[in-house]
Amino acid sequence: MQIVKNRNARYVIFSALVFSLIYLVSLFVLKKKLVTEPVSYAAVALSVISFGAFIFFYIKDISRLDEVQVRIHMEAVVIGFALAVLLLMTLAFLSYIKPLNVKDWGYGQVMHISWLLYFTGLCITKYKYR
């Protein structure tokens, strides 16, 4: 049982590292427009696939946790999702008042903030069930 848990944890870490690497390289080449359009689409597809693989292993790993730990992750997702929707709603309203600076509030920035919101949720629920 412990061997299976460790193996799953290793898959999560490995897939997270692979995704991070592909994401950073894709971000760099897409931002700097270093490649042709078809290669750019391939970079996007690679990022999406590697992220999908990471999420697959992450969910698989969570399902092997005990019920309190599963609850912690579930509540973290709920908090993170609610905060992300709140952020998007606020940004949407603000954009009607005055167009937002895309460099500060683009999809990329909002995605990074969404991760931060998930980890905020995780800290809150870990504290709650500590």
Place this chain on the structure above:
Amino acid sequence: MKNMIKVERAKKNWTQEDLANAIDVSRQSINSIESGKFIPSTLLALKMAKAFKTTVDEIFRLEKGD
């Protein structure tokens, strides 16, 4: 709901870690259940009862208002 986990642990001289290892959950889970922050599933309650060699209703008791 009231639980007697701490009492049962004391009878066996077990730490939370010992109980966690006996029923294959994390120590944090035992702490959450023991402090009443989390109500365990029937399966986990049964595993706990088996580990303590007692019954579920000896460990978990309903209180007035439950």
